[in-house]
Amino acid sequence: MDQHEALRRRHLADMTALTPSLVDRLDWSAERLAEHRTAQLRSLLRVAVDRSPWHRRRLAGLDVDRVTEADLRDVPVMTKDDLMEHFAEIVTDPRLDLAQVEAHLDGLTGTESYLLDRYHAVASSGSSGRRGVFVWGWDAWSTAYAALWRYELRSWLAGQSGPVTMASVAAGRPTHASRAIFATFTRPELVVRGFSIASPVTEIVDGLNDLRPTILGGYPSGLVALAREALAGTLHISPRRIVCFAEPLLPEMRELVEQVFATTVGNWWCASETFPLAVGCGASPWMHLSDDLLIIEPVDSRGRPVPAGTRSATMYLTNLVDPTLPLIRYELTDEVTVLDDSCTCGSAHRLVADVEGRMDESFDYAGVVVHPHTFRSPLSRCRHVLEYQVLQRTDGAEILVRRGETADLEPLRREIVDALVRLGAPAQVTILDVPVIERHPSGKLKRFLPLPAARPNLVTA
Numbered sequence: 001m002d003q004h005e006a007l008r009r010r011h012l013a014d015m016t017a018l019t020p021s022l023v024d025r026l027d028w029s030a031e032r033l034a035e036h037r038t039a040q041l042r043s044l045l046r047v048a049v050d051r052s053p054w055h056r057r058r059l060a061g062l063d064v065d066r067v068t069e070a071d072l073r074d075v076p077v078m079t080k081d082d083l084m085e086h087f088a089e090i091v092t093d094p095r096l097d098l099a100q101v102e103a104h105l106d107g108l109t110g111t112e113s114y115l116l117d118r119y120h121a122v123a124s125s126g127s128s129g130r131r132g133v134f135v136w137g138w139d140a141w142s143t144a145y146a147a148l149w150r151y152e153l154r155s156w157l158a159g160q161s162g163p164v165t166m167a168s169v170a171a172g173r174p175t176h177a178s179r180a181i182f183a184t185f186t187r188p189e190l191v192v193r194g195f196s197i198a199s200p201v202t203e204i205v206d207g208l209n210d211l212r213p214t215i216l217g218g219y220p221s222g223l224v225a226l227a228r229e230a231l232a233g234t235l236h237i238s239p240r241r242i243v244c245f246a247e248p249l250l251p252e253m254r255e256l257v258e259q260v261f262a263t264t265v266g267n268w269w270c271a272s273e274t275f276p277l278a279v280g281c282g283a284s285p286w287m288h289l290s291d292d293l294l295i296i297e298p299v300d301s302r303g304r305p306v307p308a309g310t311r312s313a314t315m316y317l318t319n320l321v322d323p324t325l326p327l328i329r330y331e332l333t334d335e336v337t338v339l340d341d342s343c344t345c346g347s348a349h350r351l352v353a354d355v356e357g358r359m360d361e362s363f364d365y366a367g368v369v370v371h372p373h374t375f376r377s378p379l380s381r382c383r384h385v386l387e388y389q390v391l392q393r394t395d396g397a398e399i400l401v402r403r404g405e406t407a408d409l410e411p412l413r414r415e416i417v418d419a420l421v422r423l424g425a426p427a428q429v430t431i432l433d434v435p436v437i438e439r440h441p442s443g444k445l446k447r448f449l450p451l452p453a454a455r456p457n458l459v460t461a
């Protein structure tokens, strides 16, 4: 056995040992979860103050042994720019530096994945703004994997499901967390086969027809494409469970996939920085926050907390499980709605609605901000539109559409123009019929491509 495989097996054993306690926490009360978060927060802040000069400055004045979740509000917000600019001062293992992590990412082949024999590095797709690079510790990597599956495992332990064959249709690149974590924790008795979303769809369909997975995982846009293949009669699988991750799951996508495969879609809300932020249990159409692993603060566009039931403009994340690269009030631009409801599955981990968009997908026309919903709503209602991508233009928008049949898209175009006019935004809209919509190198379909924020400066220069 080579050294990498030996490490991987040790990691797999550690993850397996950790799993029962993570499943147990699904039955913890809200009070017990809150106490646990407070204890974890204090130990995270202790490490940050001890080993990160950058955090030490920002946390000065805070009594880390008595700190509560509410006190976090006095800590300044941390951005991805902060993280990338001050990486050396933030990371808590002095052996790690950004150049070395980048070199490790460049050299990843998918078979060798450990950095310094204990860390995993992942890169965020960076479709909007700056590329991010994150390092995960040994225990955090195990915890993330076990936490992704703990609701499934709970049903399995309750005898509600049989053997598992899983297919994952996701990124083909080992720098992406969704591929890397499955590679670490693969095991012989669990059949997991990864398909690259960049492969031709006929190849994926043939592979899935051969495998007949009981669990199908993938990006929402990929699952929609597979649902259309099933409708067309080429794909013949009946997964017991479907999970999706990495892209927003829109209501019409959930509806189509659930209808076609006659099962519920469990959404996983993930970020390269940490995951799972929330996981769908299958008993309700919502997701459960990982209330034992992280603290989230949903806020409005001015950083003020928003109440339950209101969609946030952005949010701050404190990752309680990984002190390697401490994320304390770190801004994630996801728009999240925490719900006041409780779930019939009995878990007291709070519920959140599917994350439908991100603030950084909005189009800003010299101060007139157009939310993606303005485009998404009419586009998703038009049955001739199979897939779309909206590109911001200085005078309006260009919409790439892949459609199933020849149809008149002029009424759709007019509807979008009218909506933009009502908002006072530039309203030159063109719809282009294209055979295929390019995916981001990560394999994700980016539906909304705002003009780069720096563009106006470049134009005036």
Ligand SMILES: [Zn+2]
Residues within 6 Å of the ligand: 281, 282, 283, 284, 288, 343, 344, 345, 346, 347
């Ligand atoms: Zn539930």
